[in-house]
Amino acid sequence: ERLEHRTGTEERSVPQVKALYPFTGQGISMAKGEVMFLINKTNPDWWSVRKADRTDGFVPANYVREIEPRVVPVQVRRPEKVRTVQRVKKTVLVKQVVPVKRSKPAARRASRAQPVERVADVDTRIQDIQKDYDELLSLSAARQAQLEDAIKLYMFFAECDDFDKWIRDKEKMLRTEETDDSVENAKRKYEKFVTDLSAASKRLEHIDAAAEELVAAKHSQAGKATARRQQLRQQWERLLRLKQQKEKSLEGASSVELFSRTCDEALDWMAEKEQQLAASGAHAAD
Numbered sequence: 001e002r003l004e005h006r007t008g009t010e011e012r013s014v015p016q017v018k019a020l021y022p023f024t025g026q027g028i029s030m031a032k033g034e035v036m037f038l039i040n041k042t043n044p045d046w047w048s049v050r051k052a053d054r055t056d057g058f059v060p061a062n063y064v065r066e067i068e069p070r071v072v073p074v075q076v077r078r079p080e081k082v083r084t085v086q087r088v089k090k091t092v093l094v095k096q097v098v099p100v101k102r103s104k105p106a107a108r109r110a111s112r113a114q115p116v117e118r119v120a121d122v123d124t125r126i127q128d129i130q131k132d133y134d135e136l137l138s139l140s141a142a143r144q145a146q147l148e149d150a151i152k153l154y155m156f157f158a159e160c161d162d163f164d165k166w167i168r169d170k171e172k173m174l175r176t177e178e179t180d181d182s183v184e185n186a187k188r189k190y191e192k193f194v195t196d197l198s199a200a201s202k203r204l205e206h207i208d209a210a211a212e213e214l215v216a217a218k219h220s221q222a223g224k225a226t227a228r229r230q231q232l233r234q235q236w237e238r239l240l241r242l243k244q245q246k247e248k249s250l251e252g253a254s255s256v257e258l259f260s261r262t263c264d265e266a267l268d269w270m271a272e273k274e275q276q277l278a279a280s281g282a283h284a285a286d
Contacts, residue, residue, distance in 0.1 A: 007077050013069035017049060021063050027162040028057025030064075038066065039155070043206040045199065048155065056158060058203070079136055081129075153221050156210045160228050163203055167235045170196070174242040187250055197243065204236060 015038040019030045028051065030036065039048040039056065046058040170193065211229040215222045 004080055006080050009073045011071050011073055013071055015069050016067050017047065017064040018067045019059075019064050023059050023063050026058040026166070027158075028055055028059060030059060035067070036064075037070075042209075043202065045202045046206070048159075058159070058162070060199075079133065081133075149217070149219055152210070152214065153219065153225070156207070156214065156225055157228065159203070159207060159210070160232060163200070163207065163232060164235065166200065167232070167239055171239055171242060174239075174246050183250070190246060190250060194243070197239075204232065207232060 017036055017038045019032055019034045019036070022032050023030050026046070028049070030049075030051070034051070036049040036051050039050055041047045041061065043058075043061075045061055047061045047064065048056065048058055049064070050056050173189075173193065207229060211222075211225045214225045219225070
């Protein structure tokens with residue numbers, strides 16, 4: 001027997017989801033009814049999906065539902081033991097009277113020892129093949145672990161980049177002063193931002209957990225993952241400070257608007273009284 005690597009086809013089930021509602025954001029856009037591959041759902045609020053055009057992103061978990069997995073053929077290489085056939089010369093036994101020299105018993109003992117030696121050689125060869133096969137399995141398992149670690153690292157940094165972009169967009173929105181908006185419109189925009197902020201906090205928790213998992217696994221890039229996580233934490237704290245400033249600004253704007261409305265009402269009241277006094281004076285003169 002000998003060991004050969006052969007390419008074969010295996011059928012694997014790939015989980016899928018179907019969009020219940022349209023969604024755009026988090027680096028992806030999906031239409032209602034669109035079917036996508038489910039990458040992972042470790043975050044209960046945001047699931048990682050992949051579209052048919054190989055675009056990856058996160059979508060709200062309540063915007064999609066899992067459907068029957070898709071079975072796809074995958075080519076894999078795996079070691080197999082192959083039996084080899086070797087041609088050997090056939091020995092024909094012929095009956096023949098051969099004179100035996102009784103004075104040489106050592107030759108007879110040597111001929112009996114040859115089959116034993118051949119069996120020992122076969123056993124040694126089998127042990128060597130088994131050892132090589134076990135080593136190959138060990139290397140294959142190590143390679144699979146490396147690939148899984150690489151996928152985890154890729155997903156971690158992709159999520160970090162997308163969350164970084166979301167924070168920058170919200171910072172820009174909070175710093176922009178739209179003079180045409182009324183206080184009520186500004187408040188509605190702020191309330192929507194607070195809702196988005198609450199959902200985003202779950203994403204940050206997911207990033208923290210992923211970074212801790214890489215550190216616990218002693219990943220080669222654990223240091224970079226920790227640094228990226230700390231950077232996002234600093235950006236998050238800066239965004240929370242901007243939120244507080246915006247909240248105080250809206251409170252002040254509400255007070256100014258209320259004062260202005262009160263002044264307008266007082267002016268209207270005084271104008272009405274002046275008209276009444278003027279009318280009373282005209283009647284008295286008549």
